[in-house]
Amino acid sequence: MSMINITDKVRQQGVLTDVTLELTYACNLDCFFCYNDRDKPGKGLSLAQYETLLRDLAGMQTMFLMLTGGEPMIHPHFFEIGRLTKELGFVVRVRTNGHSLTRAMARRVRDEVMPYVVEVSLHGATADVHDQQTRIAGSFDRLVKNIASAVEEGLRISVVSTPTAWNEHQIEEMFALCDDLGVPLRFQGPVAPRDNGDTEPLEIQPTENAWEKVTRLVTERKQQQDLQANLGEPIQGVEVEIETKKPVASCGVGVSGVDIDPYGNVLACMHLQETAGNVHDHSISDIWKDSPLFARARSRAEEAVQQFKNKPFKQLGAPIFCLAVEENMNKGCATECGTGCGRPTD
């Protein structure tokens, strides 16, 4: 059976294959463009509730699990949760800013969580640019050191960056840095409004030239990679996805994945804040089975693609279209408070 058939089967049978767990909105960095709404109210899930949730997901045959945040590694039960994901047989991705990923922690992550990959965030090729974004002095030097030791310890590290007005002049240098570290680099974007509708991060949207440069470099490096692979000398790769089929939806929202925020809210996507239910009140199985939210999100993604009939996706200069970015851009402000948070003031 081919993977295409199994993908179809996953959809036909309504299997929840992919779950993102936002363990916390807390973070040990202070990124200017962070999309999280750190003032979002709610009651955090206990370790016992995570255990129930993870056992339910394993029973539902969920395969892929992402542990993210905020900064997931500063969650007080990160390793207990991580050990459980290993014990229950999930394929785990940890998305971290890398600040806590010291050599000792990398060993623990490798041995106790055994993730498929650890994704870390890079915001520039030099300390001044990276630290401008994180607003924590020394975070760049620490990140580079942590990546190097994590690779030495045998973790599969993948680097993710978002082009911004602050780092767009360093795109080549970021590729070079990652080549030196022996890790792949992927760019994602655009810089998006915060999940509460606050558009402040858009102040550092890069120029369209930045995305053109990323696209050109990725294409060139892919060609070089193919050539060198043919010569038996593969270079450190760049993740490239070339979509050849006409997309039927703007993304895969609502089909086989959900996001669960730190307070137990089950969302179709981490950036679409409407909730399908809360695991404080209902099992993930019931929420996935009963909520109409997922089908509605899928319909929205299918409708959204219609505006790009004969042209490529484009949004805020980036070659994508994200429903959540559009929604959060248009949340507006409930009052004249000026924060742009979209929530009424007291």
Place this chain on the structure above:
Amino acid sequence: MSEASVSSDTLKPSDKLCLSAQVRHRAVGADGVLVHLQNGRVVVVNEVGLYIVQLLQKPITKGALCESISSEFDATPQQAESDLTKFLSELDRESIVELPKGVDCR
């Protein structure tokens, strides 16, 4: 992986096998999907393959696997042994199955 090969014809009925600790698997309907954490490869197996994979979560002898398959799927012991040997060779090629040396198995 220990010295003896899973695909070897010399694999005795009393030899124990298990899934590699690097392998994760789930059922999608009657089929099974396996992901190898080290090489990133994804393997899809049918209903019988999934049954075997589930048995391999704990160390089990080849003989016990044969008996279980023969009983569950109404196959002759010879047919079960022949099919199992081929299937184990395929799993071995994908580094999915190991001869346990200690605590490496899932």
